[in-house]
Amino acid sequence: MSVEKLIFEKGAPGRHSDVLPAMDVPEQPLDDLLPAEFQRATPAALPEVSEIEVVRHYTHLSQRNFGVDVGFYPLGSCTMKYNPKINEETASMPGFARIHPLASESMTQGAIQLLYELERYIAEITGMQRVTLQPAAGAHGEITGLMIIKAYHESRGDIHRDIVLIPDGAHGTNPASATLANYQTVELKSDKRGGVDVAHLKEMLAKYEGKIAALMMTNPNTLGVFDERIVEIAQLVHDAGGQLYYDGANANAIMGITRPGDMGFDVVHLNLHKTMSTPHGGGGPGAGPIGVAKHLVPFLPGPLPAHGREGYYWQDAGPQSIGRVRANFGNFLVLVRAYTYIRSNGPDGLRHISESAVLNANYLMQALKSDYLLPYDRTCMHEFVLSADRQKALGVSALDIAKRILDFGMYPPTIYFPLIVHEALMIEPTETETLETLDEFIAVMRQIAREAREEPSLLLDAPHVTVVGRLDQTLAARKPDLCWRPDVRAGRPAEVAETANTR
C-alpha cells in the first residue's frame, strides 16, 4: 500500500531539465513579433522538476501498472495477447516514426508500399474486396462502415432505411455508432443457444420492412459462440435490403478458418490492437481498418494507396466516396506493427494462432464449469462467458471475484458484459499463454469459488495486496475531481490559481 504524489507536488521553483536546442537566431523583442493582446498573460503552471525526478516519477507509475508483460490478462473481448517486441522495434525505425504525412509521395515510397500491401493482407484475411486503413479504433471503423452503408443506400435512392438491428449481446459501441450515423437501433434477442434468435429477426424484418439499413453483429459473438445460422441470417437481411456489418473484435478466433466475407458480411472492421497483437497502450492507440465488399468499394474513404508505373501513390477517392474520416492516413505506426506481425506469422501462423486461442479457451472453460455457472454450455471459440450467479446467491458478486483475482497477480476477466448474462465473467486467455499459466488461473478460480463458500469476506474486502484498496467510484462521480487545482497547490502564487481557473 502506498501513495505516489502527483508530479505537480514534486520539484521546486526554478527546477528544470535542459532539453532545448540552442537559441541560435538573433533574438527580437517579443512585442515586435507578437502584439501584446495576443500574448499569454500567465504561464501554464506545469511542473518544475529535474530530469531525475521525471524519470523516477514515471518509473514509479509504471510499477503501479499491470500489463501483459507483467502477467496473465484474460480480459474478455480485448484479446490481450503478447505484443511481440520486434513490432515495437520496427515501429520505432526513424524511416517510419519520423516521417511527415504531407511530404511528397516520392519521399514516402516505403510507407505507401507498406500500407498498400497491408490493405491487401487485411482484405485477404477478412475476405473483402478493399480496405481503408483510416479508422483509429474499432468504434471508428463502425461509424465509418455505417456511413458507407448509408451512402450506398442513398446512391440507390433508398432513403427510408433508418434502422440498424443489433443483437442484445452487442458491445456498446455498436448502438452508439448507429446513433452517430443517425440511425435508430432495434435490439435483436438471442436464442437459447446464444445465437441470434432467427424467429425474432424475421419478425423485426417484417415489422420494419423497407426500413432496415443494416444488421451489426460479431461472429463468434460476445458469448464466444459461433452463430451456426449465419448464412441464413445473412440471406434474410440481404433479402430485406439490409447490409451486414461485422464487428471484428472477435476475429482472433477465425483467422485462416473462416472469413466474414465468406459468411456474407458486406463491411468488416478488425481491431488490430486485439487480433494483430499491437499493444493496447493503456487505452490506445489502436487501429480499426475496415474492409468492404465489391459493391461498397466506390464509397470508401480516400485517398487509397495505389501502385503505378511511377511507384506507389495516393489515389484520390472517387465521386461516390464518403470523404475522409480523419486527418492523414490512419494510425500508421500501429499499422506498421500489424504489418510486421502478419509477415512474421504468415498464413499458417495466423491459422495456428486462432486454433490455439480456441483451444486455450475451451481448456479453461471445461475446467471452470463445475465451479461456476456456464449459461451457454457448448464448445466455445476464443472466449467464453461464465456467470457468478451461484456465488451471488452466497452474497458475492462478479465484481468481488474480479477484485479477489487481483490478489493473485492476474488481471481479471471482463465483468458485467455481455449484458445478457447475469454477473458475467468473460474470459479470453488468448493463444500466447502457456499451459502452466492456464492451470494457475484454474487453481485461482477454484480457490476463489471455495472462498466464496467458506470465507466470503476475503472477496468482499478484496483486493488486499494491490497498491490501493477498493476505490470509491460513487464519490468520484458525485464530486468529480478531474484535475489538480492550482489553488490547492502549496506555495503557488494566488494570482496563478485565479487566472488558471477563470474561463
Add this chain to the structure above:
Amino acid sequence: MSYVPNTVAEQEAMLREVGATSIEDLLAPIPAEVRLKRPLDLPPALGEPDVRRLLMALAEQNADLDHYPSFLGAGSYDHVIPSVVPQLFKRSEFYTSYTPYQPELSQGMLQAIYEFQTMVCELTEMEVANASLYDGSTSVVEATLMAVGPSGRGEVVVSRALDPQYRATLKVYAWARGFTLREVGLEDGATSLTALQEAITPDTKAVIVQHPNFFGSLEDMRAIEKVTHASKALLIVAITEPASLGVIAPPGAYNADIVAAEGQSLGSPMGYGGPALGLFATRSELVRRAPGRLVGKTVDNRGQTGYVLTLQTREQHIRRERATSNICTNQSLLALAATIYLASLGKQGFQAMARQCLQKAHHAQQRIAEIPGFSPLFSRPFFDEFAMATPLPAEQINAALRDRSIIGGYELARDYPEFGDALLFCVTEHRTRDEIETLATALEEITGSAE
C-alpha cells in the same frame, strides 16, 4: 516466427482434456459452407531477422526528419522530443496494459492521465479535459457533435482557415448526423468577421475557428468570441499546434467553450500522421455532455488517494445508443507521452520552447522575404508557420528542394487555389540557424536570384 508457446504435444494433451480428438472438433460449430478451404493467400512467415531486414528496407525508402530538415507543418510538427519521453512511455507495464477497467491494478496509467488532464487544463486555461480522443480532426468532430446535441440537427459555422483535412472530416460527419455546415471565408488570411457575423443564425449551434489558423496566422479571437456568444452558439477552438500555448493567449482567456486540439506536437513521434493525439477540454458545466474517458480522483477503502475512470454514464458501454460519443479505445499512450514531455520541459522550458519557435520562424520569414519574388502572403501576426507567395510554381520549388534533401513548405494551392503560387513554411525550435540559411540559399538558387 510463432508466439504460441504450447508445443504440439501439450496441445494434444489439452485436446484430450477437453474431450476432443483434434482441433477440428472444436471448430465444428463453423458450418462447412463458410469455411476457408485453402490457406490464406499471404506471404510465408519470416523469422525475426528477416522481418527486421524487410521493414528496414521499407523504412529506408522514406525521407526521415533526421536526414531531411523539414519546413513542413500544416498539422504535423517536428519538435524536439527529450530522450526521457520515449524511454519512459515505452515501459511495457504501460504500453501492454488495457484501458484501466480495474483501477487497483492500473493506478500508474490512471494517475498519469489525471496529470495529463491537469496539464491540458493548464495549457488551455479550461476547467476540464478528457483522457484523449483519436486525433485533432476527430476531436473537432466530437466537439461539434457535443455542441449540436442529441437532436443531431442545426447549423455549424466553420472558418475556411480550419485545416482542410479537418473540414473534410467534419463534412462527412455532418452529412451522416444531419447537421448543416456553413463555411466562412477569409480576409488577409484570417476568418472574415463580417462574413462570420452574416453566417451566424439563431440556428447556429457552434462556431469553429482554428487558432493559430491553418496559415499560422493569429485570429482576432476576442472579436470572434463576442460575435459567437452574442448568439447562443458555442465557441469551439481548434488547435493543431499546441506548442503555441507557451506564448499566445490560451482559449480559456477568451472564453472558449470547447477546445479541440491535436497534441502530436507534445512529445509524440510524427509517424506519418498517426497515431496522433486528440485533446479535448471544456467548461465544467458542460462536462456531462463531453465525449471520452475521464479520470477522477477518489479514495480507497483505507482512506488512501486513488484514481478511477469516472462519469461513465456518458459512455457507450453504459448509455449505449444514447451515449455522448461512440469512442472506446482512445490514444492513452500518447497522452502519457505528452504528460512526460510537459513534465520534462516544465513551466520554464515550455515557454522557452514556444519562444524559440516564434523567434526562429520570424527569422526565417524575414530571411526568405529578402529573396526576390518571395513575399508574405498575409500581414497578420503568426506563431511558427507563415505563408509566402513564390516566384515559381510551388511544386517546382519543392521538387528542387527535395533534390537538396530538404522538405519544403506546404503547397497552399492544393487546398486554396485562390492564393496561387504560395508555400506555407513551418519553423520550430528544432530547426537551426544553419538549416534556415541552407533553405534560404537553396530558394535563391532555385529561383535564380543567387549571385
